[in-house]
Amino acid sequence: MEAVVVDNVTKTFRIATDPSDSLKERILRFRRTNYEEFVALRPIDLTIEIGETVGILGHNGSGKSTLLKCMAGILTPTTGEVRVRGRLASLLELGAGFHPDLTGRENVYINASFYGMSRRDVDKVFDEIVDFAELAQFIDEPVKHYSSGMYVRLGFAVAVNLEPDVLLVDEVLAVGDEAFQNKCIGRIRQFQDEGRTIVFVTHDVETVRHVCQRAIVLDHGHMVIDSHPSKSIRVFREYLHAHTPLHAAAELSDSPVLFTDVRVSHANAGTRRHLLPGEGFTIEIDVETTHPVDQPVLAVEVCDSAGAPIFRIDTDGLGTPLGRIEGRRTLRVDISNVELLDGEFPLNLSLSDRSTGRIFDWREGSDSFEVANPTKATGLVAFDVTVKEQ
Secondary structure (H helix, E strand, C coil): CEEEEEEEEEEEEEEECCCCCCHHHHHHCCCCCCEEEEEEEEEEEEEEECCCEEEEECCCCCCHHHHHHHHHCCCCCCEEEEEECCCEEEECCCCCCCCCCCEHHHHHHHHHHHCCCCHHHHHHHHHHHHHHHCCCCCCCCEHHHCCHHHHHHHHHHHHHCCCCCEEEECHHHHHCCHHHHHHHHHHHHHHHHCCCEEEEECCCHHHHHHHCCEEEEEECCEEEEEECHHHHHHHHHHHHCCCCCHHHHHHHCCCCEEEEEEEEECCCCCCCCCECCCCCEEEEEEEEECCCECCEEEEEEEECCCCCEEEEEECCCCCCCCCCECCEEEEEEEECCCCECCEEEEEEEEEEECCCCCEEEEEEEEEEEEECCCCCCCCCECCCCCCCCC
8 A cells, every 4th residue: 555656746946047136126127037947856756655665865956855845745746746645754854843942842842733743642752752862951942052963853753753654854864973873773663663654865875775675766856766775776876976877777777796795804803893903804795696797896995984985996906807707606805904093994895897887786884894903093094103212
């Protein structure tokens, strides 16, 4: 049974090309203001079943938030219609539905009333909302004094405690800290177990890979692909790196080789999780093909805690090109003498075609290794330093 139906929806905005700067100009130009049309969504047809979790991916300006706002009823489609079954809750913009001069407590009641909840209904879940948001100390403070993270925590806590049948979440969750993001993912998984429908926009492809049953990629208002997350993520990556034009999306959806599992280990993993500066580690990558791949290139990228790459190498750059891959194979990468200081370092892996640059599969940030620094040095890189008096 359908929870959300998007039927031939388009959305066009009118943008003034010659805006009037004064009242006089507005009067003189009455009915002669020039506009141009900006098409944010081209015909979109989408059906989301009850209990599905769907992620929406796309670059900035691709139409992700516009589509979500049409689903929420905040924007009216230019053509087509959106039908939603059951109670809908949405968290689409930072501070949306909150009055800055009112306290957190007052905003909880007002925000909940927008979803049709009575004061008595809110009373029953108020303590759970405050506990989830971790704002007991600040709940009677005006929200204009809240940080962006506090806004997000309160907004998400209200939305998930309204017992919605359909939950819409925009990428505002990126504002929260890591602990709260994990808490939100935990609640999303609880909703999945309860058979609720979830649609969310995010730039975190690994969250889409691990949480969603489906993923949609938008590009300049077009729906490029609606498929299994692994296929949609590959398409999204191809657009990000500008390797593939729009009309080639169907070809991308069927990759001949996929990552099936990744394991990171080191010689002392049995006694400690972390490496010491100068030690090495191993990455074992299981892949599976649907048909032989003749010219694969494996790339490994090490990132800092913020996700910025600090090292990248591929099999061609190493002078050890991979041979033909067929069936199930395990690729082993040995990295020795890791001269890094304290931190957890995410790994990005990609498998691509040498001749075309096409990305077969991409795994971002879901695997990592940890280094513990026994010295008092600070920074990112571990140097062997000695000081002598002469």
